[in-house]
Amino acid sequence: MSWRKERRAERGYHHGNLKEALLQAALGLIAEKGAAGFTFADAARMAGVSAAAPYRHFRDRDELLSSIAQRGFEQFEARLTAAWDDGRPDTVTAFERVGRAYLAFAREEPAFYNAMFESGLPVDANPALQAASERAFNIIRAAAERLAALAPPGTPRPPAMMMALHIWSMSHGVASLFSRGDAARRKLPMSPDELLEAEVLIYLRGLGFPTDRRPAAKSAEPPPVPPEASSGSGVPPGGPWGKPK
Amino acid sequence: MSWRKERRAERGYHHGNLKEALLQAALGLIAEKGAAGFTFADAARMAGVSAAAPYRHFRDRDELLSSIAQRGFEQFEARLTAAWDDGRPDTVTAFERVGRAYLAFAREEPAFYNAMFESGLPVDANPALQAASERAFNIIRAAAERLAALAPPGTPRPPAMMMALHIWSMSHGVASLFSRGDAARRKLPMSPDELLEAEVLIYLRGLGFPTDRRPAAKSAEPPPVPPEASSGSGVPPGGPWGKPK
DNA sequence: GGCTCATGTAAAAGCCGTTCACATGAGCTG
DNA sequence: CAGCTCATGTGAACGGCTTTTACATGAGCC
Numbered sequence A, B: 001m002s003w004r005k006e007r008r009a010e011r012g013y014h015h016g017n018l019k020e021a022l023l024q025a026a027l028g029l030i031a032e033k034g035a036a037g038f039t040f041a042d043a044a045r046m047a048g049v050s051a052a053a054p055y056r057h058f059r060d061r062d063e064l065l066s067s068i069a070q071r072g073f074e075q076f077e078a079r080l081t082a083a084w085d086d087g088r089p090d091t092v093t094a095f096e097r098v099g100r101a102y103l104a105f106a107r108e109e110p111a112f113y114n115a116m117f118e119s120g121l122p123v124d125a126n127p128a129l130q131a132a133s134e135r136a137f138n139i140i141r142a143a144a145e146r147l148a149a150l151a152p153p154g155t156p157r158p159p160a161m162m163m164a165l166h167i168w169s170m171s172h173g174v175a176s177l178f179s180r181g182d183a184a185r186r187k188l189p190m191s192p193d194e195l196l197e198a199e200v201l202i203y204l205r206g207l208g209f210p211t212d213r214r215p216a217a218k219s220a221e222p223p224p225v226p227p228e229a230s231s232g233s234g235v236p237p238g239g240p241w242g243k244p245k
Numbered sequence C: 001g002g003c004t005c006a007t008g009t010a011a012a013a014g015c016c017g018t019t020c021a022c023a024t025g026a027g028c029t030g
Numbered sequence D: 001c002a003g004c005t006c007a008t009g010t011g012a013a014c015g016g017c018t019t020t021t022a023c024a025t026g027a028g029c030c
Helices: A018-037 A040-047 A061-087 A091-108 A110-118 A127-149 A160-178 A192-206 B018-037 B040-047 B061-087 B091-108 B110-118 B127-149 B160-178 B192-206
Strands: none
Touching: A018 A040, A018 A061, A018 A110, A040 A061, A061 A091, A061 A110, A061 A127, A091 A110, A091 A127, A091 A160, A091 A192, A110 A160, A127 A160, A160 A192, A160 B160, A160 B192, A192 B160, A192 B192, B018 B040, B018 B061, B018 B110, B040 B061, B061 B091, B061 B110, B061 B127, B091 B110, B091 B127, B091 B160, B091 B192, B110 B160, B127 B160, B160 B192
């Protein structure tokens, strides 16, 4: 390992770490100008190499984009996994934390999110990419599975896969429409996080899950799910949408 | 009006209808290759003019894209309006029809949808575009308003704006993730339409709206909303997700 | 020390967006 | 109908991007 040339102000003929440098440069460029505006040549320039050099590491511009998306899905999976925390302290709380993690990722990693969901690259054309995407979705799926198992007795048990797809679509919808770029400037009555939280809570209630602790004004809904379902999930009094002033 | 030259096989120096021809050409190209892949030069070629000609009608490529998005929002609004049909025959049925119209538009007008939601053009930078987008959203908003007014007594009335945003995010999420391009090839347990319908129904139920006619197994939920809320909205027996086999 | 191969470069071809000076001819004006 | 004018289209040119090709460099290995 002789590449302490990184420390040298001027690098020699060989870069020594070009692949990684290109990925980082691209990440920055995408965050700035979007996947559409990002150019291969710019990334090369930023890394201080000629325009042809990147082709030693990526077949073409799309493969660089795919690599970033791939990395993005991996980080995404990691963050969802951490948020889920295997359902602690209780399933509903953890479930909502996953939703917030989705939004947080979209907000905090705009470049990854862009490459993953907005770059228009064909995810299913790349098996590795598709697998990474699937692994991320499986976190939501697993969480939904656990949640479905807690469905109140007496009601038909919702299919976990469907729940997972529903939650995914809500998260993705809110993130795409309200939590990114220009769309974020739309004047909303509440933050994207609050919006999604309320949406998920209402949805879960629609499935029969008790989602708050206020004595419900309408019907007898015993809390039959033993240590669960009565969580610190922070539902404000007045329902999932604050006070109806 | 002297432009019956359209009938002439060869047009003369002047096209006579270039602006419209360019819009149509672009629409076709975007449907084929996405807004990112669409090129100004290609549209010109397809219209049979030089590469510089389009600049007599659009400031640049982005303005052409904006024009298409604008037209898209107008058609979108028209379709949502028709689907809503002023809440006939009943609010819930009409509401769900709006959701399906959202998906149908995404499916049947991929070029418009792409320009509107996936091209990455700054909607709020163009006042006309933003206004058109707002008008489309206002259909959903109006529908939510009507729906909110029907909230069962005894429950806190949900803010209509929030409901509208929720429905929008669900529709957009399902359309983006499952109803377009490659993502549509994901293996789903149900069609995007069914997925969205179930999602909306569960959500509405979470708000306290009675969404089907089966004698509920759990609580006394009188149908207090006079001629409404018990609609032909086609909820299959077994809840919004078919039979839990 | 010398070989070799991964890694980088320069140059070139082909495309695109955009601009500019110039051409054309449709419609008005008299 | 003659002639003018201005919207609309053309061709050439500039710079930038992607990608390929032939060639240069030097790091690691014998």
